[in-house]
Amino acid sequence: GAGVSQSPSNKVTEKGKDVELRCDPISGHTALYWYRQRLGQGLEFLIYFQGNSAPDKSGLPSDRFSAERTGESVSTLTIQRTQQEDSAVYLCASSLIRGAGGAYNEQFFGPGTRLTVL
Amino acid sequence: AQSVAQPEDQVNVAEGNPLTVKCTYSVSGNPYLFWYVQYPNRGLQFLLKYITGDNLVKGSYGFEAEFNKSQTSFHLKKPSALVSDSALYFCAVRSPGGSASKIIFGSGTRLSIRP
Numbered sequence: 001g002a003g004v005s006q007s008p009s010n011k012v013t014e015k016g017k018d019v020e021l022r023c024d025p026i027s028g029h030t031a032l033y034w035y036r037q038r039l040g041q042g043l044e045f046l047i048y049f050q051g052n053s054a055p056d057k058s059g060l061p062s063d064r065f066s067a068e069r070t071g072e073s074v075s076t077l078t079i080q081r082t083q084q085e086d087s088a089v090y091l092c093a094s095s096l097i098r099g100a101g102g103a104y105n106e107q108f109f110g111p112g113t114r115l116t117v118l
Numbered sequence: 119a120q121s122v123a124q125p126e127d128q129v130n131v132a133e134g135n136p137l138t139v140k141c142t143y144s145v146s147g148n149p150y151l152f153w154y155v156q157y158p159n160r161g162l163q164f165l166l167k168y169i170t171g172d173n174l175v176k177g178s179y180g181f182e183a184e185f186n187k188s189q190t191s192f193h194l195k196k197p198s199a200l201v202s203d204s205a206l207y208f209c210a211v212r213s214p215g216g217s218a219s220k221i222i223f224g225s226g227t228r229l230s231i232r233p
Contacts, residue, residue, distance in 0.1 A: 033221065042124075042225035043162075043208060056220050091162070104150055106164040107221065 004110035006092050012116045013082055021077040021113045025094030032075050033107065034067055035091045043091065049075065050097060082117045089114050120145040120213045124224035131199045131231055139194040139227045141209030150212040151192040152221070153183055157205045165207075168192060179203070199231045 005024045013019050025032050034046040045059035049069040060066070064082075069075040079086055093107035121144045131137045143149055153165040166177025173185045183194045194207060209224040 035223070043223035045220055045222050048220040058220070093162075104167065104169045106152060106167060107154075107162075108164075109154075109162040111161050 004092055004094050004108050006090075006110040006113050008113060009111065010114045010116075012118065014118050015084060016081055018078065018080045019082055019115065021079075021090050021115070023075045023077070023092030023094075023110060025073070025075070025092070026096075026108055028072070029094035029096050029108070030072050031095045031097045031107075032069055033093045033095075034075070034077050035093070036061075036088045037091055037112070038088045046077070046090075079115075082115075084117050087115055087117045120149075120211055120219070120222060122209050122211045122222060122224040124207075124209055124227045126227050127225075128228045128230065131229070133201050133231050133233050134198050137196050137199045137203070137229065137231075139207050139209075139229060141192045141194065141224060142190050143192060143209075143211045144190060145211060145213040147214040148187075149214065151183075151185065152210040152212075153177065153181070153192075153194050154208045154210060154223075155179075155205050156208065156226075162208065165194070201231045201233055204229055204231045 007022045030051045032049045035043040037043050047067045048056040064080045067077045089112040091112045092110045095105045095107045123142050125140055151168040154162045155165050156162045165181050166175050168175050168185045176182045181196050183192055185192050206226050206228050208226050210221050212221045213219045
């Protein structure tokens with residue numbers, strides 16, 4: 001694929017419902033990140049997957065948030081019992097981390113999923 | 119813990135003038151530093167990075183950034199601003215844990231270039 005893709009592009013849900021957001025990274029990219037961007041604000045780190053290592057979940061704001069990634073492919077971010085404060089754009093990024101220089105590689109971002117919780 | 123700060127929410131510059139967008143960081147050891155730009159209704163794009171070596175790094179669209187270890191700063195600069203440079207700019211840092219460490223972003227600085 002040409003770049004990182006995310007689906008859906010927009011999601012409107014009711015408070016209390018569960019939502020699943022999907023990210024397709026660039027083929028061959030070993031690292032995958034999820035960030036949250038509230039309106040007019042910066043990127044808030046959520047979770048980081050690198051290869052087969054245990055993910056860094058230190059940014060997940062509550063136990064309502066979880067994410068999975070199978071191998072080096074698709075990732076899903078799940079938000080259970082959504083709240084209005086979950087409304088934001090959820091960004092996914094991937095990068096290639098192989099070998100000694102891989103940690104220096106830049107991230108490629110998807111277009112984001114705009115989540116609105118009513 | 120690593121952190122990055124962008125002290126200015128907004129920077130306003132006249133077209134043709136030099137611009138600076140500030141970034142300071144806090145990590146243990148030598149950092150990996152990045153700048154990204156977010157144009158309206160578009161995704162984040164990579165601009166440049168500092169890993170090691172020359173403190174002045176050059177990137178896309180005529181931007182450059184200067185790494186200053188003593189001041190723990192990585193300010194973004196451009197000698198002559200264009201109206202098309204108006205966008206949201208983010209500084210990011212990865213600690214020297216390599217691929218085991220996450221990348222975190224600053225709060226962003228909105229750059230506005232007036233004609």
